[in-house]
Amino acid sequence: MLSRLRKKITGIGESQNNKNIYIHIGISKTGTTAIQKFFHQNTGLLASRGFHYIRAGRAEGGASHHQLARVYKMDDACSGEVSAIRNEIGNSDCHSFIISSEMFEYLTRSQIKQLKRDFEGFELILVVYLRYQDQALSSMYNELVKKHACTVSFSEHLRDTPRKGLLLYGDMLKSWERELGKKNIRVRIFDREKLTGGNVIKDMLTAIGINDLNVDTPGFAANQSVSSAAISVLRDINAQMDYSVDHAAHYGLACRLALILDKLVRSKFPELDHDTNNYFSTKNDYEELMEYYRRDNVRISRRYFFGGNFSLRNFSPAGEITEKSKRDILMALVERLEISAERVDKSATELTKLVAEYWSEELRRLCGS
Known part of the structure; x- marks a missing residue:
């Protein structure tokens, strides 16, 4: 009954003429804020290339689709957000559409299944940036202290943070791949040396197929880290x-x-x-942490980076x-x-x-x- 009601509300099943929806899911602390602000501020320029940054699913005046992501995290069975997005796409001449929220990173497989059902008729393409786990944990620690949400040392933080387990990226990628297919999973590394032009916005444009957009793009410090x-x-x-x-x-x-x-x-x-x-004070602490991720990183390297290295790096x-x-x-x-x-x-x-x-x-x- 709920599935029939949702289909009626969202218009699932209608032909969408092979339109693409790019779902950018972060992860957190990989220049996501900079990407979202760029898309929000350059909607006309993107539209001239056939790309539309979805307006629905965002908080009023906001640049990210956190509101839509919360719909799925709450397992909302009949969301007006989905209907609004489908209507917005139906009224656009663009061939590709973009949704962006780092909260999508936390969807379970059943929630990803629901998202896929809600946008049946579209080609769903995932774009995700991975950050080396030592840097990701250091950056998250920086963010927590920055906003007065942490009072302990980095080593104490590592012992208690649930983020450590979430940075085993393989399980997250597997859930999306099972629903969207490997060909629709685009995994990038958040590393200045590996980003197109050393810039996450230029790299994101490349990831969705825009290679000729001649605009000034800021670096990836929209959400500034602190010394x-x-x-x-x-x-x-x-x-x-x-x-x-x-x-x-x-x-x-x-x-x-x-x-x-x-x-x-x-x-x-x-x-x-x-x-x-x-924030690692000793090489032993660093290597112990990276050993925790070693096997998962080897699998990711083989599956998404053609054997390229996404693992232990030089320590200082x-x-x-x-x-x-x-x-x-x-x-x-x-x-x-x-x-x-x-x-x-x-x-x-x-x-x-x-x-x-x-x-x-x-x-x-x-x-x-």
Whole structure:
């Protein structure tokens, strides 16, 4: 009954004249925000090449199709989003259509099956970017600390994060391949040396068959990572804060201190380590993690990269920040935020508490709670 109702609402079964739908699923921290913003801001240019960036399925004014992805994650049996997308495609002269949300990465096989049924009559083509797991975990850690959502060291984070298991990419790719077929799975590596023109947007255009679009494309830092030196200081500040910001509702505010600190550290302390992709302090920790992914990465290399290497790479330890450097950074931050520190012991510990107290009050005021 539900399947008949869904078919009636969405118009499943109608001929679509072999139109393509490209489903870009990220993964997270692979330049997805930059790609989505580019598609959103260049709809006319894309249409001139026969490509249409779907408007339905996005939050009002948003660039990503998170709203549509949530439909499937919630197992919604009769979604108006699907009907709106099919109508939008039916009213377009374009031959290819694009949907993009990193939330699609988390669909189960049954949810992918439902998506396939909902868009019966179209050729569904998956585009996914994979990131080396050490960099992916480092980048996610950076993001969590950046928005005040993490207070522990990287090694502690690795022990507890569920993200570690999700980066066994083989199972995710297998689920999509079983529904769409291997010929419709386009796997790319998020590595500047392997991206077309060293740029994720140009590479994405190439992946969907647009090779002649002569436009300026930004790099893949739309969702900016923060210097590792700044992250070391910010993590300690997070641990002392007494206000927990809702980063889903106030993402920009949640990241404000991190961006101030990042700019300050890069300009005033250029000699420190600013790498944003590596938080491994020892080679043993690094190799132990990559051994966890080795067999899965070998299978991925053989199946999607013709045996090309997607596995263990050269290791270099993360730089360490001294207590003196931490104190100097905190003093500069206190000055930048115009916080009075006259009555405070100028140790790194006390300065950290001072900034945490000040910023907790700022967020409480700015977020209206």
